[in-house]
Amino acid sequence: MRIAVIGAGYVGAVTATCFAEFGNEVVCVDKMEEKVKAFSQGEPPFFEPGLKELLVSNLKQKRLFFTTDIDTAIRDALVVFLAVGTPPRGDGSTDISSIIEVAKIIARNLDGYKVIVTKSTVPVGTTYLIRDIIEENKKIGVSFDVASNPEFLREGSAIYDFMHPDRVVIGAESDSAIAILKDLYRPIYLRDTPFVFTDIKTAELIKYVCNSFLAMKISFINEVANICDIVGSDIHVVARAMGLDNRIGPKFLHPGPGFGGSCLPKDTLAMVKIAENIGYDFKLVKATIEVNNLQKERAVSKIVEVMEGDVRGKVIALWGLSFKPNTDDIRESPAVYIAKRLIELGAVVKAYDPAALENAVSEIDNPNFIPMEDMYDVLKGSDCLVIATEWSQFRNADIERIKGLLKKPIVVDLRNVYEPENMKKMGFIYRGMGRSLKE
Numbered sequence: 001m002r003i004a005v006i007g008a009g010y011v012g013a014v015t016a017t018c019f020a021e022f023g024n025e026v027v028c029v030d031k032m033e034e035k036v037k038a039f040s041q042g043e044p045p046f047f048e049p050g051l052k053e054l055l056v057s058n059l060k061q062k063r064l065f066f067t068t069d070i071d072t073a074i075r076d077a078l079v080v081f082l083a084v085g086t087p088p089r090g091d092g093s094t095d096i097s098s099i100i101e102v103a104k105i106i107a108r109n110l111d112g113y114k115v116i117v118t119k120s121t122v123p124v125g126t127t128y129l130i131r132d133i134i135e136e137n138k139k140i141g142v143s144f145d146v147a148s149n150p151e152f153l154r155e156g157s158a159i160y161d162f163m164h165p166d167r168v169v170i171g172a173e174s175d176s177a178i179a180i181l182k183d184l185y186r187p188i189y190l191r192d193t194p195f196v197f198t199d200i201k202t203a204e205l206i207k208y209v210c211n212s213f214l215a216m217k218i219s220f221i222n223e224v225a226n227i228c229d230i231v232g233s234d235i236h237v238v239a240r241a242m243g244l245d246n247r248i249g250p251k252f253l254h255p256g257p258g259f260g261g262s263c264l265p266k267d268t269l270a271m272v273k274i275a276e277n278i279g280y281d282f283k284l285v286k287a288t289i290e291v292n293n294l295q296k297e298r299a300v301s302k303i304v305e306v307m308e309g310d311v312r313g314k315v316i317a318l319w320g321l322s323f324k325p326n327t328d329d330i331r332e333s334p335a336v337y338i339a340k341r342l343i344e345l346g347a348v349v350k351a352y353d354p355a356a357l358e359n360a361v362s363e364i365d366n367p368n369f370i371p372m373e374d375m376y377d378v379l380k381g382s383d384c385l386v387i388a389t390e391w392s393q394f395r396n397a398d399i400e401r402i403k404g405l406l407k408k409p410i411v412v413d414l415r416n417v418y419e420p421e422n423m424k425k426m427g428f429i430y431r432g433m434g435r436s437l438k439e
């Protein structure tokens with residue numbers, strides 16, 4: 001099958017590469033020449049485990065192409081996936097101007113039947129809007145269908161998630177569109193992956209609801225961790241007992257400095273907006289966002305408290321800058337928020353991250369933010385260590401070495417990477433999230 005994927009961001013590039021891996025001929029389009037050039041040379045412009053290998057192999061087999069020529073890509077394709085950016089506006093609503101622009105381009109290139117599929121997370125009703133724009137602007141007599149096929153992949157495990165999804169959601173309202181999309185997903189369909197076929201607006205809604213629920217689960221466990229801190233209970237025991245209830249499940253019950261990334265923060269805000277627009281006040285999602293904002297600030301307070309109430313002139317070693325491990329993405333990263341706030345409060349932050357250092361430097365750009373290439377170098381002479389992202393190399397760190405390098409053995413472990421008992425035995429002043437032992 002010939003496919004065009006419009007947009008070579010995370011979702012677009014992964015979708016294009018994986019559909020090529022399924023044996024389709026895929027053309028991925030982006031406006032940015034540099035991005036197209038990088039992908040065409042087998043060099044993804046961002047870090048995603050496994051992507052480079054799959055990209056190189058499919059480029060070699062001439063099943064995958066990257067181009068800026070959107071017109072030809074659309075004309076040659078039977079299925080066109082829209083994976084362009086849908087950034088948040090200041091008020092939390094979603095900016096769909098790129099989607100509208102592409103819909104118009106599709107209309108002028110519609111020379112035969114095609115299925116136009118939204119892969120980007122778009123507000124409920126957007127796919128119908130695309131249908132109307134194409135209908136208004138296309139040549140008379142050519143037919144097309146629209147469909148919604150939201151993507152649930154996580155950064156850091158995007159390829160695995162695409163190939164082994166928990167489910168595939170397809171919102172389509174014509175037999176031909178359903179048949180074509182079923183055929184496209186055949187390799188996954190054959191593996192007994194559950195498929196949810198529904199109408200278009202329901203498929204669009206499902207994506208927001210899933211991300212809002214995941215965010216709510218994180219905010220919930222973060223609040224429980226805060227309570228554990230006060231009463232002296234261990235959040236890991238509480239979360240384990242909760243997770244053993246099949247109705248709750250063990251995943252997304254890890255406390256931390258708040259959720260970040262390109263999806264959960266944006267999609268929760270959009271969910272509230274979508275509800276507002278239809279006259280519904282979605283209180284739980286609003287609270288989820290509020291708790292998340294407070295959680296980032298609570299993490300800062302934890303650091304300030306352990307520094308005896310004042311970080312002015314203090315040097316803080318920070319491990320982790322990406323919003324989660326295995327990615328160089330710092331969008332809405334709690335780690336970056338914490339670094340900025342500590343600097344604002346008068347501290348110097350010496351930071352290390354295995355992948356996100358460069359991105360963080362352009363974002364933070366302050367003389368009191370000192371990026372370093374070695375995780376132990378940031379510790380030399382620092383007043384404390386803060387762990388903000390749970391990269392596995394931090395789990396396996398040499399604890400004695402940490403102790404020897406820091407001015408005072410203080411660790412604020414915002415991801416609960418270490419065992420509080422061990423740290424205490426080794427002579428550390430240790431703060432975790434919801435499992436700090438009383439001194």
Ligand code: UDX
Nearest residue numbers: 151152153154155252253254256259260261263323324
């Ligand atoms: C998320 C959704 O999981 C995915 O289905 C959707 O398609 C895109 O958004 P992603 O943003 O890549 O994926 O990361 P995810 O693994 O969901 O983590 C999001 C944030 O929540 C991270 O900052 C992470 O550290 C935090 N998190 C996650 C927690 O604090 N605790 C948890 O238990 C899980």
